[in-house]
């Protein structure tokens with residue numbers, strides 16, 4: 179992981195400290211207590227499916243900027259640190275493609291360690307299935323060069339469809355909506371703000387409570 183030189187809290191020069199069984203960069207000031215555990219990030223992407231002339235099509239956006247300008251992928255982006263993932267993915271779908279959709283469930287996620295995919299941080303990238311509500315694809319022509327709904331056959335004819343996006347769409351196409359990890363019932367969801375629980379819904383909980 180990237181090396182830090184100075185404490186982000188108090189600007190002391192960092193030293194090495196054994197913490198949790200391995201050496202980590204840490205602040206020498208015990209009162210500050212900062213330990214550098216590494217850089218982490220969370221991304222999210224939305225599979226939005228809808229029927230068009232008898233075919234199921236998925237929403238894709240085309241990147242307008244590097245890296246990977248011209249490539250087609252699921253709409254998505256990084257979640258803010260103070261933003262629930264389900265809110266982040268709905269926001270990104272609307273910002274990038276002008277489509278309003280609501281989170282249904284999680285169909286897949288990717289875990290990649292810093293450096294292995296060129297990313298600066300260890301990243302979790304959640305792929306959600308969203309229910310299409312309304313809006314026709316539109317884009318800013320800058321960050322996003324194009325957007326639209328495409329069938330798998332149409333994608334096969336397009337250049338530069340990101341493999342991970344296509345795989346996420348396939349995961350969603352071959353599974354029932356709601357069969358993935360879904361946000362918990364209202365009683366759980368409302369327990370506290372800024373807190374959301376995802377679990378399997380298609381489970382017979384009664385069998386545990388005999």
Ligand SMILES: [Zn+2]
Pocket residue numbers: 185186187188189190205206207210211212
């Ligand atoms: Zn410090």
